[in-house]
Amino acid sequence: MASEFADRIATFLTSLTIDEPLAPGFEVLDPYRDPEVRKVVDRFVRMAYAGDHPRTAIWGINPGRFGAGVTGLSFTDPFVLTEVLGFDTSITGRREISAEFIWKVVDAYGGPAAFFRDFYLSALSPLGYIREGRNVNFYDDADFLNRIQPQILSWIKLQQGAGLQADRCVVLGTGRLREVMEQRLRPHLDYTTVEYLEHPRFIMQYRRRQMEEYVDKYVQTLLRIRS
Numbered sequence: 268m269a270s271e272f273a274d275r276i277a278t279f280l281t282s283l284t285i286d287e288p289l290a291p292g293f294e295v296l297d298p299y300r301d302p303e304v305r306k307v308v309d310r311f312v313r314m315a316y317a318g319d320h321p322r323t324a325i326w327g328i329n330p331g332r333f334g335a336g337v338t339g340l341s342f343t344d345p346f347v348l349t350e351v352l353g354f355d356t357s358i359t360g361r362r363e364i365s366a367e368f369i370w371k372v373v374d375a376y377g378g379p380a381a382f383f384r385d386f387y388l389s390a391l392s393p394l395g396y397i398r399e400g401r402n403v404n405f406y407d408d409a410d411f412l413n414r415i416q417p418q419i420l421s422w423i424k425l426q427q428g429a430g431l432q433a434d435r436c437v438v439l440g441t442g443r444l445r446e447v448m449e450q451r452l453r454p455h456l457d458y459t460t461v462e463y464l465e466h467p468r469f470i471m472q473y474r475r476r477q478m479e480e481y482v483d484k485y486v487q488t489l490l491r492i493r494s
Contacts, residue, residue, distance in 0.1 A: 273316040275429035276387075277309050280339065283394055285418055290411040293403070296336045296395030304339040307348060307356050311340055314352075315383035322387040323492055324426065324436040327365075328444055328466070330395035331402045334363035341388050342369035342467065352379070365467035368478065372485045385493050387431055391419050391444075391452070406447045420455050435460040435492055439467065462488050 281299050289295065298304045316322070330336040334344045337360045344363035347370055348354045373382045392405045392415065405419070406412045427433050434457060438448050441463050453461065465474070470481045 270313070270317050270319055272319050272322070272430035273313045276316060276426070277312040279425055279429065280308050280312070280393065281305050283422075285394065285415075286421075287414050287418060289396075290408060290414055292398050293408075293411055294397045296330055296332065296397055296402075298330075298336055298339045301339075303357055304337075307354060307358060308339040310354065311343075311352070315379060316387070318384065319430055320384070321430060321432045322383075322385060323489075324387050324389065324423075324431050325439065325489075326423075326436060326448075327388075327390040327439045328404050328406075329390050329392035331363065331365075332395070332397070333361050334366045335390065335393075336395045336402075341390050341393070342366045364471035368467035368471050368482070371478070371482050372489075375482050375486050376489060386437075386489065387426070389426065391423065391438075391448075393422060404443075406443055412447070412451070416451055420452060423452070423456065433457045435462075437462045437464060437488065437492060439464055441465050460492065462492050464488055 283297065283299055285295060299308070327341055330341065335341045337345060338348055338358055340348075342365055344366040345356075345358050345360040346362050347366055348356055348358060351370060369388070373379055376382045396403050396405060396411075398408075405415050436458055438444060438461055444466070445463050448461065464485055465481060470478060474481060
């Protein structure tokens with residue numbers, strides 16, 4: 268089934284640019300210039316986001332070097348592309364623990380078709396950043412946050428305009444990301460409901476023994492926000 272939403276999202280992701288200069292010392296992690304990534308993103312988006320019913324956004328922070336920074340797809344590493352989705356691709360790389368957790372949630376929710384019919388999985392900043400060879404979050408540096416905030420708001424609104432619910436979302440982060448969302452971003456958006464969940468990396472690094480409990484918490488939260 269053709270989807271105007273899928274068309275718009277595919278165009279959005281593969282034409283991302285940053286309008287303002289970055290703070291000194293920061294580099295952009297932009298996988299979308301790679302033709303193979305663009306092909307994979309286009310295929311995934313048109314598969315996952317068939318149909319134009321409104322979806323609820325799930326926002327992460329920004330891509331890292333082993334997940335979306337390689338594949339162009341949030342919380343989706345090369346293992347998921349080949350072993351879960353069955354994509355024939357030359358994209359390779361190591362497992363990414365956030366992707367491992369999120370795809371357990373996708374499975375628990377009912378699988379990719381059910382999950383992506385209801386949700387749009389992305390990041391507040393769909394481009395990632397590197398400083399001194401290491402991943403950084405867009406809020407790690409005050410000057411950088413000030414520079415990138417207008418761009419992030421523009422990106423959110425562009426994706427909402429593609430067909431996302433504008434009154435609700437889920438944010439994956441209960442600490443600093445929650446503060447940034449509430450203090451810097453939400454005042455400029457129309458969200459009346461924002462659900463916050465522990466970030467997958469935190470769960471996998473510090474609460475791995477309780478992983479199944481967190482998977483269930485995710486699923487129950489997602490069902491609630493869609494009700």
